[in-house]
Amino acid sequence: MKDFTVEELNFLCILRGIDRKxxxxxxxxxxxxxxxxxxxxxxxxxxxxxxxxxxxxxxDISFDEAFEA
Known part of the structure; x- marks a missing residue:
């Protein structure tokens, strides 16, 4: 799995759709x-x-990581 930066993961959470596409x-x-x-x-x-x-x-991306302190 790809390790995302905090900025990438936050960006991803904002624009997250129902699937990858x-x-x-x-x-x-x-x-x-x-x-x-x-x-x-x-x-x-x-x-x-x-x-x-x-x-x-x-x-497999864990979107919960974006909200951890």
Whole structure:
């Protein structure tokens, strides 16, 4: 499984869809509206990672980690 940065995991939680393909679609749709270059780069990195992983790998992502202190 891919280790995500805190920023990537938070971004992923915000745009998370019902599955990997839906999440990819959400990120693609949101990207043109992201004004901050650093945040846009996080989205682009995350998009590349999601496109390279399998659905099974996506399903193994623990979204609970984003909310741990």
């Amino acid at each position: 839906d999440t990819i679609s959400n990120i693609v749709e949101a990207t043109p509206y992201i004004a901050d270059d650093d945040v846009r780069k996080i989205g682009e990195r995350l998009l590349f990672t999601l496109e390279a992983m399998t659905d099974a790998e996506y399903n």
